[in-house]
Amino acid sequence: MITLALAALGTLIAALIPVLRVVEMGAWFLGAATLATGILGAGVLVRRTGIAPAWASLVGAVVWVLFLTGVFLGDTALLWVIPTPATVDAAALVIPAAMDEIVRGSAPLNATFALSFVIVGAMGLLALITDHVVLTARMPLLASIGIVAVSLIPAIAVPGRVDVTAFVVLAAMILFLLRAETRARELPLVRASERRAGVPATALGIAAIGLVVAVAVTPLLPQPRAAVATGSGFGPGIDATLALGDDLRRPADVEVLQVRSDASVPPYLRATTLSTFEGDEWEPDRVRTVPLEEEGSLGGVSVAEDITLASTATTVDVVNLNSIWLPVPWPAVGVDGLDGDWGAAPANRTVIAQSGGSQGQEYTVRADVPRPTLEQVRALPAAGTEDDDLRALPADIPEIIPTLAQEVTAEAATDYDRLIALQRWFRGGEFAYSLDAPVEEGFDGSGAEAVAEFLEQREGYCVHFASAFALMARTMDMPSRIVIGYLPGTANGDVIDAQTVYSVTSNQLHAWPEVHFEGIGWIPFEPTASLGVPTGFSSGTGIPGSVTENQAETDPQAPEATPGAPVDVDDPAESDALSPGTVGGADGQNPLPTIGAVLLVLGILVLPALVHRARLGRQRARAEGGDVSAAWAMVQDAAIDVGIGIPPSESPRAFATRLSDRHGAPGGAAATLATEMERASYAPPGSLDPGSGEVALAAAEDVRRAVRAAASPARRVLAALVPRSLVVRPGSAYATARSKDPLAAR
Known part of the structure; x- marks a missing residue:
């Protein structure tokens, strides 16, 4: 968990580097890094005590409030760190002042008190979100997408050459975060070779998303209106009005x-x-x-x-x-x-x-x-x-x-x-x-x-x-x-x-x-x-x-x-x-941008289903080649897609029994699949029957179809269009939240 928290911290700091092109270097950078460290560190300590993960976010929020109050608004606080109504009033004045500096200033902005307050505070909020998404929900890819979006804001505000160094550092930290989360997961039934294969696959997914955004989405975004005067900068376009x-x-x-x-x-x-x-x-x-x-x-x-x-x-x-x-x-x-x-x-x-x-x-x-x-x-x-x-x-x-x-x-x-x-x-x-x-x-x-x-x-x-x-x-x-x-x-x-x-x-x-x-x-x-x-x-x-x-x-x-x-x-x-x-x-409007935007939206809507189908195809291919864990993963994904919880401590046999008793899976197929998974997990290397994968695949297909058929029509539609298994992993907080079956604890 400590390694995962350090990876999250490194990713946050890497995302902060592009801000240096907009705001001059100052104490705000150290303050932002310190606050992020405090929030993530508090989350680790809370989780190690064994209490509910939700407390980690609450303690992190307290750290955020105390830090901002003590560093920036201590003269209005009780004992310099406990906020009072005067602290809230002071913050209400500082934030608009910072926004005014951002709107009217010219890059690089001076690191004023108000601007530093806003940057450090925003970094703290991002650290709180990252702590919850990565360490509680175990969804590092989702957190990475959000962090990348935040890192792009300075480039959008001040167009210029790509900062290759900052990009490489951020990419490296994201891959390190994904690797750390993969190793931290307690899924002993997933083979080590499969875990190693997951990291480059995820990295390739990030690269594909980046290419789609850069090539398809960016040209369709509305250009910033060009202003009519000199003295500050504008986006690369011309707006035929004077409301500028x-x-x-x-x-x-x-x-x-x-x-x-x-x-x-x-x-x-x-x-x-x-x-x-x-x-x-x-x-x-x-x-x-x-x-x-x-x-x-x-x-x-x-x-x-x-x-x-x-x-x-x-x-x-x-x-x-x-x-x-x-x-x-x-x-x-x-x-x-x-x-x-x-x-x-x-x-x-x-x-x-x-x-x-x-x-x-x-x-x-x-x-x-x-x-x-x-x-x-x-x-x-x-x-x-x-x-x-x-x-x-x-x-x-x-x-x-x-x-x-x-x-x-x-x-x-x-x-x-x-x-x-x-x-x-x-x-x-x-x-x-x-x-x-x-x-x-x-x-x-x-x-x-x-x-x-x-x-x-x-x-x-x-x-x-x-x-x-x-x-x-x-x-x-x-x-x-x-x-x-x-x-x-x-x-x-x-x-x-x-x-x-x-x-x-x-x-x-x-x-x-x-x-x-x-x-x-x-x-x-x-x-x-x-x-x-x-x-x-x-x-x-x-x-x-x-x-x-x-x-x-x-x-x-x-x-x-x-x-x-x-x-x-x-x-x-x-x-x-x-x-x-x-x-x-x-009559003179060019329809091509509208058509392109509609096609892009449709493409985005069907993309999860296409990715899920490709992933299922790879799992079937591995199962046919003798990989029983791939067939098992197919069933786990199907369960997650229709809202069936998968606690991290549940054995394959208990999971198969629960699917059979409560979710419509055929008992014979579920038992066969559990047996093959147990053999694959505990049998000596080289002792498995080469046909185990095909047997497990046939049983997995029967279980998948039955589990989907037993779900409600609305749940089946969502499972087809927006498969939760693409972002929710077995054993994570979001994979277990829906499970209220007493058999899940077996």
């Missing part, structure tokens, strides 16, 4: 794209647009798509005749991004090199997967970029579309939004100058970029009330800046929308075909506003303080990203890039018209 405050504060940060372009500056990459504002949130555009491979599927760029167009080519290599929305520069007129089925949405020039996604794609996007001069853009109004949704505002919009819009733009003479005044005001020092302030001050999101609170607090992230800018533009009767996409990234030092390669990470997912100008199309602006490059046009040159002297803004932190000068006079009203193949409507 929680995701902004996730700690992961991974490379998602590599980009190179023949443009003078690396372009922003856009995924999708949001044009409809309902008051509480911005709605993603519902766009009609056509097959991307069709000639001119994205449409040409239409501008006033005196405005220049510059053609660019941008190559994007998707490193770690699983999204139906393809990041492309604006305004895309063609995409080459994609694999799979893709649709083009001419209304907003987005590219959308009809099946599959962006992961692993490498493609080149051709874009025709308008180059208006400062004089040209000033001469044109912010108009050019009749879509009322692009100007719509809620009836009860907070007064602060239109009031500030008028105040900030009061001295501007043209629509363009008004928007530049807004952009300069947001970036001019009165506002601060912050992921924390929205939560601390009680507001979040992109709705009108959140924007009003943002304008009061003057701290927020890009969702707030973009939404505030777009709403303020609409109060001045200018058509506006919001774009979700990526900042251009950072040069990584590589050069391909004389083009610098830029690395785009998940924390560079971003949101920015656009305003539609007659004769030009959509022009992006960058109001977010300290991010990106502000939009501006030079007199006579028409190069977006450069600014005139009286408009110059200082942003030394920003990459040398601009949202681009997007232009498209296609009528956005088409975005509401849906047709087959549309992404966003029910």
Whole structure:
């Protein structure tokens, strides 16, 4: 039992190693290991006294409470270890503080008092569960699955390279745990050779489960929503909404794209647009798509005749991004090199997967970029579309939004100058970029009330800046929308075909506003303080990203890039018209993930029955080869499956008699099987009849059929679909709990 407890302790500590990638090393690690040792050690001492195993869990819980109280909350306790109501109140404050640190922090987190309390406490609870499942129920495989799941949490929270060392240590400790439990079982009737064979078989089972999860389950799991801002990490996906405050504060940060372009500056990459504002949130555009491979599927760029167009080519290599929305520069007129089925949405020039996604794609996007001069853009109004949704505002919009819009733009003479005044005001020092302030001050999101609170607090992230800018533009009767996409990234030092390669990470997912100008199309602006490059046009040159002297803004932190000068006079009203193949409507949903999920669930449901059938086949083969214990194991498994208890002290003869007297087994077959088992157990080596295995197998088959037939219909169905014998062993606590037969003690 001591060896088994040590194996369980080693497995728990191995599962704790991955936490080091999320939380800095500190006293919490020693505290967690000490608490686990105390709980498992207390369980061993209780069991050695001979009292009921349930007391071991109770004593372990007492150790858990006393340890946490004495180490963390001793000043609120009686005699420093006995908790009081004040201790409970203190814990109720510490736990939310730790959760807040986890949600808002960036890995690796500092090992604060609150965080250490939660980690040590959680480790203690896991030790309590492991103690019961392994040492009482004797189900180490079940405990191992739970421990592995816990060890995966840090990898899910902070994606990155696989920690091979931690994985090997955990795998070794799990195998050691299984081996220790196998040796500790008191089943003298099971041959030593069979026990030795059980460990590698179980190990192979664990490997098979791991492969199934990695290959089949993981790709079907919903991707974490990608947030729209910088400063913390996100999962490898794009969510076409702005309800992303929680995701902004996730700690992961991974490379998602590599980009190179023949443009003078690396372009922003856009995924999708949001044009409809309902008051509480911005709605993603519902766009009609056509097959991307069709000639001119994205449409040409239409501008006033005196405005220049510059053609660019941008190559994007998707490193770690699983999204139906393809990041492309604006305004895309063609995409080459994609694999799979893709649709083009001419209304907003987005590219959308009809099946599959962006992961692993490498493609080149051709874009025709308008180059208006400062004089040209000033001469044109912010108009050019009749879509009322692009100007719509809620009836009860907070007064602060239109009031500030008028105040900030009061001295501007043209629509363009008004928007530049807004952009300069947001970036001019009165506002601060912050992921924390929205939560601390009680507001979040992109709705009108959140924007009003943002304008009061003057701290927020890009969702707030973009939404505030777009709403303020609409109060001045200018058509506006919001774009979700990526900042251009950072040069990584590589050069391909004389083009610098830029690395785009998940924390560079971003949101920015656009305003539609007659004769030009959509022009992006960058109001977010300290991010990106502000939009501006030079007199006579028409190069977006450069600014005139009286408009110059200082942003030394920003990459040398601009949202681009997007232009498209296609009528956005088409975005509401849906047709087959549309992404966003029910008709456009890809059924393959749903079908795959259903098949996976069905496969999981039948897997226990298939495993049990394979195990039964191996037992029959061994019995035919002369292994009487295999035939005996078949009967034990059948009994466990229908709920018949098997105490560890019961002899084969007593068990066979009980099956015959109380559970419908034929007396002759049960007696024959018991006799053959006794001979196999006590006969001198080499003295058994070679045909004993076949005799025992025939008797075992008769007993199995009779025992199953005597069980209730519901019990037979459960035995077929969910065989308990896969996880419950003869002689364990769960195998004996159901037995109330006085003959079981014989």
